[in-house]
Amino acid sequence: MSVVAVVRFPGTLDHESAERAARDAGAEVVEAWHADADLPAGTRAVVLPGGFSYGDHLRPGAIASRSPIMGAVRRHADAGGRVLGICNGFQVLCEAGLLPGVLRPNASLSFVCEQAELEVADETTPWTGGRVRGEVLSIPIKHHDGAWFGDPGTARVVLRYRGANPNGSVDRVAGVANAEGNVMGLMPHPEEACDPLLGSVDGRALFLALVA
Amino acid sequence: MSASAEPLHRQLGLTDPEAERIRELMGRAPTDPELVMFSLMWSEHCSYKHSKPLLSGFPTTGPHVVQGPGENAGAVDVGDGLAVVLKVESHNHPSAVEPFEGAATGVGGIVRDILAMGARPIALLDSLRFGELASRRSRHLFTRAVAGIGHYGNCIGIPTVGGEVGFDDRYEDSCLVNAMCVGTVRHDRILRAAARGEGNLLVLIGNRTGRDGIGGASVLASAELTDADEDKRPSVQVSDPFTERKLIDCCLELADADLLVSLQDLGAAGLTSAASEMAAKGGVGLRIDLDRVPLREPGMAPGEVLVSESQERMLAVVEPGHLQEVVARCTRHELEATAIGEVTGTGSFVALWAGEVVVDIPAEHLTDGFPVYEVPMDPAPAPAPLDLARVPEPDDPAAAWLALLARPAVASKRWVYRQYDHLVGANTVRRPGGDAAVVRIPGTTKAIAVSLDGAERHCEVDPHAGGMAVVAEAALNVACTGARPIAATDCLNFGNPEKGSTGWRLAEVIRGMSDALRALEVPVVSGNVSLYNESPGRVIYPTPIVGMVGVIEDAAASVGHAFGAEGDVVLIAGHAEPRLDGSEHLGRAEGRPPAPDPAAVGALVDLLVVAAAEGLLVSAHDVGAGGVAVALAESAMAGGVGAQVALHGGRRPDEALFGEAVGRVLCSCRPDAADALQALASAHGVPVTRVGTVGGDAVEVAVDGRMVHVPLDAASAAYEGAIPEALS
Numbered sequence: 001m002s003v004v005a006v007v008r009f010p011g012t013l014d015h016e017s018a019e020r021a022a023r024d025a026g027a028e029v030v031e032a033w034h035a036d037a038d039l040p041a042g043t044r045a046v047v048l049p050g051g052f053s054y055g056d057h058l059r060p061g062a063i064a065s066r067s068p069i070m071g072a073v074r075r076h077a078d079a080g081g082r083v084l085g086i087c088n089g090f091q092v093l094c095e096a097g098l099l100p101g102v103l104r105p106n107a108s109l110s111f112v113c114e115q116a117e118l119e120v121a122d123e124t125t126p127w128t129g130g131r132v133r134g135e136v137l138s139i140p141i142k143h144h145d146g147a148w149f150g151d152p153g154t155a156r157v158v159l160r161y162r163g164a165n166p167n168g169s170v171d172r173v174a175g176v177a178n179a180e181g182n183v184m185g186l187m188p189h190p191e192e193a194c195d196p197l198l199g200s201v202d203g204r205a206l207f208l209a210l211v212a
Numbered sequence: 213m214s215a216s217a218e219p220l221h222r223q224l225g226l227t228d229p230e231a232e233r234i235r236e237l238m239g240r241a242p243t244d245p246e247l248v249m250f251s252l253m254w255s256e257h258c259s260y261k262h263s264k265p266l267l268s269g270f271p272t273t274g275p276h277v278v279q280g281p282g283e284n285a286g287a288v289d290v291g292d293g294l295a296v297v298l299k300v301e302s303h304n305h306p307s308a309v310e311p312f313e314g315a316a317t318g319v320g321g322i323v324r325d326i327l328a329m330g331a332r333p334i335a336l337l338d339s340l341r342f343g344e345l346a347s348r349r350s351r352h353l354f355t356r357a358v359a360g361i362g363h364y365g366n367c368i369g370i371p372t373v374g375g376e377v378g379f380d381d382r383y384e385d386s387c388l389v390n391a392m393c394v395g396t397v398r399h400d401r402i403l404r405a406a407a408r409g410e411g412n413l414l415v416l417i418g419n420r421t422g423r424d425g426i427g428g429a430s431v432l433a434s435a436e437l438t439d440a441d442e443d444k445r446p447s448v449q450v451s452d453p454f455t456e457r458k459l460i461d462c463c464l465e466l467a468d469a470d471l472l473v474s475l476q477d478l479g480a481a482g483l484t485s486a487a488s489e490m491a492a493k494g495g496v497g498l499r500i501d502l503d504r505v506p507l508r509e510p511g512m513a514p515g516e517v518l519v520s521e522s523q524e525r526m527l528a529v530v531e532p533g534h535l536q537e538v539v540a541r542c543t544r545h546e547l548e549a550t551a552i553g554e555v556t557g558t559g560s561f562v563a564l565w566a567g568e569v570v571v572d573i574p575a576e577h578l579t580d581g582f583p584v585y586e587v588p589m590d591p592a593p594a595p596a597p598l599d600l601a602r603v604p605e606p607d608d609p610a611a612a613w614l615a616l617l618a619r620p621a622v623a624s625k626r627w628v629y630r631q632y633d634h635l636v637g638a639n640t641v642r643r644p645g646g647d648a649a650v651v652r653i654p655g656t657t658k659a660i661a662v663s664l665d666g667a668e669r670h671c672e673v674d675p676h677a678g679g680m681a682v683v684a685e686a687a688l689n690v691a692c693t694g695a696r697p698i699a700a701t702d703c704l705n706f707g708n709p710e711k712g713s714t715g716w717r718l719a720e721v722i723r724g725m726s727d728a729l730r731a732l733e734v735p736v737v738s739g740n741v742s743l744y745n746e747s748p749g750r751v752i753y754p755t756p757i758v759g760m761v762g763v764i765e766d767a768a769a770s771v772g773h774a775f776g777a778e779g780d781v782v783l784i785a786g787h788a789e790p791r792l793d794g795s796e797h798l799g800r801a802e803g804r805p806p807a808p809d810p811a812a813v814g815a816l817v818d819l820l821v822v823a824a825a826e827g828l829l830v831s832a833h834d835v836g837a838g839g840v841a842v843a844l845a846e847s848a849m850a851g852g853v854g855a856q857v858a859l860h861g862g863r864r865p866d867e868a869l870f871g872e873a874v875g876r877v878l879c880s881c882r883p884d885a886a887d888a889l890q891a892l893a894s895a896h897g898v899p900v901t902r903v904g905t906v907g908g909d910a911v912e913v914a915v916d917g918r919m920v921h922v923p924l925d926a927a928s929a930a931y932e933g934a935i936p937e938a939l940s
Contacts, residue, residue: 010546011454013369017638052367055454111362111631142633192638197768
């Protein structure tokens with residue numbers, strides 16, 4: 001069974017739902033504590049779940065990106081291992097330089113929580129489960145600092161918001177991968193779209209990619 | 213206040229006879245720190261000295277009750293060894309002074325009440341009242357309070373799943389911010405506040421103690437607001453949700469490892485209240501070494517340490533042998549944990565400062581020694597029914613309908629709940645915007661439905677019927693989702709009970725609530741009273757807020773308020789004659805709204821629960837403010853499909869459309885389920901009327917030979933646009 005490590009920083013909030021989603025995708029889930037310098041033995045893939053690590057003090061993700069576990073996450077990514085950053089996890093990956101761009105406060109300057117429609121912009125990464133370009137995923141967003149800012153010409157944009165841009169991100173970017181495609185970050189919350197009871201199962205593709 | 217030459221007890225809000233009583237109880241003059249402690253513990257906010265005799269009327273027992281009033285929160289059994297813990301509390305006065313921090317710390321406080329029971333918080337709701345949005349001050353209070361609630365709730369990772377907002381000039385000077393939290397806990401893991409075990413240690417966990425929030429309970433929460441309130445801003449606490457999140461994780465871990473004897477949060481009156489309640493409930497004494505309390509700033513006086521309302525602190529009783537492990541686990545969560553004293557056998561609250569005893573009070577004097585006051589019972593005149601002849605009939609009912617949908621009190625609250633994370637935890641089955649939120653109980657296939665409601669105009673004109681109405685509406689909101697209501701929590705927001713008819717209204721509202729709760733067999737397991745919500749110019753409406761929790765055995769069987777498919781049958785379940793008296797359409801507290809029939813409401817609740825479990829309902833929506841017209845438009849907008857309906861009842865078309873009467877639910881079902889639903893309804897003794905069909909892109913009502921037609925897009929523009937436009 002594929003071991004998926006879910007990283008926990010002080011202030012991480014979505015680890016339990018991310019763990020549930022990874023388990024449902026077939027993973028054996030282990031916790032990776034922020035203060036540890038190594039990932040648990042046998043880790044095949046890593047999830048950085050959402051939340052307010054360190055209370056968003058300084059800048060969202062800034063403090064967490066410098067915590068001991070991130071050295072291990074970087075080594076894992078450099079070795080080609082898969083890493084999924086969700087919301088605050090995406091912010092941490094950008095702050096750590098593992099993904100291009102930064103996340104700025106929403107254009108509205110307000111927190112926004114609602115269901116979002118996402119278009120697959122790059123069908124060649126493992127993260128969208130074989131969906132073709134232009135297919136639409138329904139996954140909720142909930143963030144205050146989700147406006148991606150970067151160069152969409154050079155970044156590997158995997159997901160874009162469809163319809164009205166909910167946060168003012170450049171080129172409606174919702175999620176990006178690194179050039180190799182093994183590190184993925186997105187502001188929407190796929191772990192909240194894995195259960196028919198909650199209205200959508202479109203988030204499962206991202207968790208299945210962790211165990212593929 | 214500080215500049216006055218008044219004796220200290222008066223400066224602290226104690227009356228001369230109260231000061232004398234303290235002297236008698238103590239058998240000596242109290243020290244200054246002792247007097248400060250008494251002033252807080254005997255404040256209305258902590259002691260309920262004006263409301264306690266009236267509260268005894270509530271039903272508080274029942275087969276499901278695991279913990280009734282008197283603890284940090286109430287608890288009810290939901291099967292499988294699990295209990296649901298619930299409480300609502302006000303943070304009105306701090307929010308009027310500093311809305312962002314006032315509302316944020318209100319959320320923090322109610323979450324710690326749930327946490328103190330050893331429960332995992334799973335849902336938050338908020339009930340808010342402000343002046344009209346035409347007022348700049350009210351727009352400021354509203355937007356900042358919402359921002360504060362969002363900031364705190366989002367950051368601690370507990371979904372804010374529901375609540376309500378109302379706007380009326382009567383709240384212009386005294387806004388209301390009531391926060392409710394629901395949690396779950398295994399029966400064998402429930403913690404209580406009572407300190408036990410001589411020699412056990414008192415461990416303070418969480419934030420350091422500073423000068424913020426000193427005197428919050430007495431200065432802010434137990435007196436009327438005046439123009440000088442700007443000066444009270446330092447009495448408002450400062451929020452730190454990041455530490456609260458660590459506190460939640462850490463305390464649940466400590467409870468799970470069975471390392472805590474008891475647990476209590478530090479709220480109003482800080483350490484004084486937490487420690488004296490732990491001592492009095494346990495029938496033990498406590499000795500606290502104030503020098504060991506970690507301080508945020510130097511130079512604090514012992515009295516300040518004792519009453520600081522610095523947030524995000526919990527006080528635990530820990531066996532000495534477990535101290536090391538408790539501290540280690542707290543340290544791992546980057547929290548301070550400090551042994552500041554111990555449990556003694558004396559029954560006294562003793563505090564030392566620099567080795568000297570500065571406080572030595574029998575704990576029960578603090579928690580139970582206060583005088584109980586009878587409030588004056590001057591009845592308000594009975595209201596006369598509305599003279600319909602003096603209410604102009606709208607020339608264009610469709611325009612009146614749209615205007616009603618655009619009233620901020622009726623309009624969509626999306627602007628509010630879009631700012632709240634209502635999904636975190638991945639258990640939110642029914643999101644905000646419906647009758648009640650539905651949240652799966654983690655690790656089970658069950659769900660709770662939860663709503664928070666008020667009926668203040670009704671309570672103003674007819675407090676007994678209004679008290680019944682607020683309970684009935686809360687129960688119906690929960691039942692519309694298919695959940696059986698099992699427990700309630702309440703926050704009684706009133707003006708100064710020593711003035712006018714406020715005391716009588718309070719008593720009447722409680723009597724009405726109790727009558728309805730008994731009929732519905734729903735106990736009150738926790739609650740809060742907030743008095744003195746008035747300024748020299750304005751007294752708030754009597755505003756009881758009821759939080760209701762219900763249980764759905766199969767989360768997947770819950771029902772929403774959205775219409776489904778074209779051709780579905782539209783029905784109204786329950787019968788009550790709609791009246792414009794006190795209605796949203798009338799827009800003022802005038803006339804005599806119909807009193808709810810609790811027995812009929814109970815039968816309707818039963819019908820909804822059974823019908824949902826049998827899969828007979830596509831939608832169910834309580835007919836509330838704005839009458840059938842608003843309920844119809846809301847179900848249609850939510851489903852993205854219209855309906856054609858014929859209405860009867862009411863003495864005029866506008867009364868049929870917009871008249872209100874608690875006890876009616878707008879339902880829809882598939883055509884092939886209609887007969888079964890009607891048979892079930894007659895078996896429950898509930899009248900059900902087929903009124904129309906789902907379909908089209910407009911809501912159309914035939915009433916008294918006229919057709920009233922509102923296109924869905926026009927309805928949505930009015931309903932969704934109102935609050936954003938009022939704020940822009």
